Amino acid sequence: MPVVPYRTVIQQHRSAIHAALTQGYQQAICTNRPHVVSLSLPIPSIDPLRLLHQSSPYERHLYLENTSQHQATVALGSLIEASAIGPSRFDRVHNFIETWCHQISCYDELAEYSPGIQFFCSFAFFDTPTHSDSPFPAASVFLPRWQITQCRQTSTLIANLLLTPLSDLEALLPDILQQLRRIESLAESPLSAYPPAPSLIQPALATQVFTQAVHRALQRICHNRLRKIVLAHALDVLASQPFNRAQLLERLRQQHPDCYVFSVGNGHGVSFIGASPERLLSIRQRRLITDALAGSSPRGDTAETDALLARQLLTSVKEQDEHQFVVDFLVRRLTELGLRPSYRTRPGLLQLSNIQHLHTPIRATVPLHTHPLHLVKALHPTPAVAGVPTDQACQQIRRFEQFDRALYAAPIGWIDHQGNSEFIVGIRSALIQANRARLYAGAGIVAGSDPERELDEIRLKLRALMEALV
Numbered sequence: 001m002p003v004v005p006y007r008t009v010i011q012q013h014r015s016a017i018h019a020a021l022t023q024g025y026q027q028a029i030c031t032n033r034p035h036v037v038s039l040s041l042p043i044p045s046i047d048p049l050r051l052l053h054q055s056s057p058y059e060r061h062l063y064l065e066n067t068s069q070h071q072a073t074v075a076l077g078s079l080i081e082a083s084a085i086g087p088s089r090f091d092r093v094h095n096f097i098e099t100w101c102h103q104i105s106c107y108d109e110l111a112e113y114s115p116g117i118q119f120f121c122s123f124a125f126f127d128t129p130t131h132s133d134s135p136f137p138a139a140s141v142f143l144p145r146w147q148i149t150q151c152r153q154t155s156t157l158i159a160n161l162l163l164t165p166l167s168d169l170e171a172l173l174p175d176i177l178q179q180l181r182r183i184e185s186l187a188e189s190p191l192s193a194y195p196p197a198p199s200l201i202q203p204a205l206a207t208q209v210f211t212q213a214v215h216r217a218l219q220r221i222c223h224n225r226l227r228k229i230v231l232a233h234a235l236d237v238l239a240s241q242p243f244n245r246a247q248l249l250e251r252l253r254q255q256h257p258d259c260y261v262f263s264v265g266n267g268h269g270v271s272f273i274g275a276s277p278e279r280l281l282s283i284r285q286r287r288l289i290t291d292a293l294a295g296s297s298p299r300g301d302t303a304e305t306d307a308l309l310a311r312q313l314l315t316s317v318k319e320q321d322e323h324q325f326v327v328d329f330l331v332r333r334l335t336e337l338g339l340r341p342s343y344r345t346r347p348g349l350l351q352l353s354n355i356q357h358l359h360t361p362i363r364a365t366v367p368l369h370t371h372p373l374h375l376v377k378a379l380h381p382t383p384a385v386a387g388v389p390t391d392q393a394c395q396q397i398r399r400f401e402q403f404d405r406a407l408y409a410a411p412i413g414w415i416d417h418q419g420n421s422e423f424i425v426g427i428r429s430a431l432i433q434a435n436r437a438r439l440y441a442g443a444g445i446v447a448g449s450d451p452e453r454e455l456d457e458i459r460l461k462l463r464a465l466m467e468a469l470v
């Protein structure tokens with residue numbers, strides 16, 4: 001099949017694109033403020049991971065893919081950005097987005113599919129860093145220079161351009177054409193094989209630290225100071241050579257097709273990657289879905305043991321309690337914001353390749369003036385990753401865990417200019433820098449939890465990540 005010359009499409013519409021840029025330029029002059037023009041352009045069907053593979057680890061990025069939903073996006077480079085710390089971090093990101101939404105125009109007439117203007121965000125678990133060398137800010141938002149979104153077989157390139165009264169309009173178009181040339185050559189060239197995976201110099205899991213923390217947490221639960229706490233463990237591994245980010249993500253999406261595969265790069269060589277089954281929220285045309293996901297069991301080796309483990313999970317009082325804390329919290333927080341959540345009273349099962357969870361999807365309609373970040377702020381951290389009561393659980397997490405959670409178990413996602421949004425919870429994840437990886441896994445502790453069984457759950461979750469590393 002001949003390759004459609006996408007550049008020719010752009011060349012043919014050169015004057016329309018030029019007109020869109022001129023309008024943006026005039027806006028910048030009239031308002032005396034910078035103005036962004038967001039161009040959505042058709043490109044050959046291309047896997048966004050290939051573009052990430054070609055990009056430098058020193059270029060900021062956010063990649064998010066859900067194979068089963070046939071949706072993938074990579075956002076590369078930062079055109080405009082902001083970061084924030086402290087309790088007002090969500091509001092500050094919201095203000096940044098609101099301000100810029102008045103200074104952006106979107107030209108999407110050439111694209112078959114356009115996701116609109118998307119701001120990409122990552123938040124750390126805590127609003128103030130627990131460690132001074134934390135690789136990611138407590139809150140971070142950026143509008144990318146380049147973005148590729150693939151929806152089924154349709155790919156779209158988004159070029160965001162910043163216009164100021166000093167901009168040289170004639171210099172912008174060649175830049176876009178050069179990027180299109182790069183993408184076309186990627187689409188035409190055969191997928192180059194990834195280099196062999198590095199071998200790991202794997203340290204033993206320092207299990208006592210975790211089990212001791214579980215014992216101490218159980219004492220607090222026994223004395224009614226806490227009802228649930230999610231304790232995590234971090235495993236540092238060193239490889240013989242640098243990890244290949246795209247290769248890890250490729251393995252994760254093959255091994256976990258039902259999860260959201262993600263990568264967030266800080267632009268300084270550090271990436272936070274993972275395959276998370278947990279959606280904090282998804283909003284499309286004001287319809288919201290959030291997942292209560294808590295209560296876990298391994299998958300069985302045979303159909304019979306698998307069914308037995310599933311039955312035990314569905315009928316265990318301890319697992320039900322652990323799950324119900326999350327449902328109650330999500331329903332309460334949504335109701336407080338004026339939403340009317342609907343959900344089934346009995347949880348279902350979310351069966352993943354290595355583990356199964358109790359799962360309750362909760363749906364609601366978002367009121368007109370409720371911004372997605374109001375909801376993210378109200379929902380994070382859920383008792384699936386923190387505990388009950390939230391403040392006490394977070395205080396104890398800071399005490400018991402000796403490592404920096406950074407982006408682990410925190411919201412990662414995007415918001416568009418029309419109130420659509422997608423945020424996942426950054427669990428089943430690892431921090432990657434050159435040949436070092438830090439793997440995270442956590443488990444919910446409630447009355448009746450057995451420290452050894454919780455440790456098995458941590459091992460199971462870590463093993464899934466380890467399989468992607470080697």
Ligand SMILES: C=C(O[C@@H]1C=C(C(=O)O)C=C[C@H]1O)C(=O)O
Nearest residue numbers: 293294295296384441442443444
């Ligand atoms: C905290 C994690 O997972 C969470 C804890 C679960 C549990 O304890 O049963 C289940 C799903 C997640 O909400 C993790 O994987 O790190």
